[in-house]
């Protein structure tokens with residue numbers, strides 16, 4: 001059986017929905033960004049789909065990331081027109097700021113070393129790897145991008161540059 005996650009020496013499979021996992025976007029670890037306090041990465045990401053302050057505020061107030069995702073779901077309302085172009089950058093910002101606000105998140109990301117990080121979602125071929133593992137894995141890519149930046153910052157700090 002392929003699922004659940006197959007972790008090996010060089011790859012880590014994880015789910016962004018597992019709130020307790022430090023690489024998850026659903027964990028309730030608040031951070032400040034763009035003048036608001038966001039309860040989770042998912043809250044910020046969903047709110048940024050829309051220009052309406054009312055809708056953003058509603059998403060920000062959702063008690064769980066799952067509820068924030070439901071309000072922002074493309075099944076209910078269409079995101080702003082440039083969303084598909086900016087969504088990965090928005091997610092990257094949220095993951096980076098979350099890591100800078102929560103040392104345990106930064107440590108968990110850095111702890112993955114050079115391993116390939118794969119968001120394990122049978123249904124999502126965009127953020128995850130999809131059922132056949134051929135998906136784009138954009139969420140895994142985002143975490144790896146943030147990991148490279150955190151590592152660079154750590155190395156700069158230790159060499160005193």
Ligand SMILES: Nc1c(N[C@@H]2O[C@H](COP(=O)(O)O)[C@@H](O)[C@H]2O)[nH]c(=O)[nH]c1=O
Nearest residue numbers: 069072073074084087123124125126127
């Ligand atoms: N964002 C995206 C997809 N996202 C799909 O829609 C679901 C909700 O998306 P999101 O709002 O991004 O979390 C997500 O779980 C995934 O299945 N799919 C695609 O082909 N292309 C995209 O650009």
